[in-house]
Amino acid sequence: MQENRIELNITDEEQAQVNEAINVLEQVLLPKLYVLEKDEKADLLHMGDKSVAFVDKSLEIARQDEALLDAFVDVSAMAVDVGAVSLLRSLSYKVERIASALEDSKALAGHEAYSTSLMVYSLMKNAAKMGHPGAKEKVAELKQRFPRGRKKAASVN
Numbered sequence: 001m002q003e004n005r006i007e008l009n010i011t012d013e014e015q016a017q018v019n020e021a022i023n024v025l026e027q028v029l030l031p032k033l034y035v036l037e038k039d040e041k042a043d044l045l046h047m048g049d050k051s052v053a054f055v056d057k058s059l060e061i062a063r064q065d066e067a068l069l070d071a072f073v074d075v076s077a078m079a080v081d082v083g084a085v086s087l088l089r090s091l092s093y094k095v096e097r098i099a100s101a102l103e104d105s106k107a108l109a110g111h112e113a114y115s116t117s118l119m120v121y122s123l124m125k126n127a128a129k130m131g132h133p134g135a136k137e138k139v140a141e142l143k144q145r146f147p148r149g150r151k152k153a154a155s156v157n
Helices: 012-032 038-042 049-064 075-129 135-145
Strands: none
């Protein structure tokens, strides 16, 4: 029997709202973001959850002794970076949740569609064997599009 765990029904109005939200992200946020090359990323220090408290405390201390650090550290630029990290972590979490749900839903819908298509193919092959009118032609159409690679005949020497 056909599996049906996901039913995604989005109205035209809802799709327009989602597209508009994506357009806003592309127009407002994307131009302000920086895209790194792969090798650039590898050279960066990575700030994880444990580093946040360290960075926050470092900013607090830098603000307290700004005169001492002035020749080495631009504390106001550091504050901007720390604020950006906070904002980007928050936005990233929200977008990643949505992206993860999109990928999971796409995988599940794809699984169900492909599984049901295999069932249709199998049933049509049985119908063709039983002489059902038009089934043989439909099987031939499906066979042309079946994603499995064609096996080459083994050559005998």
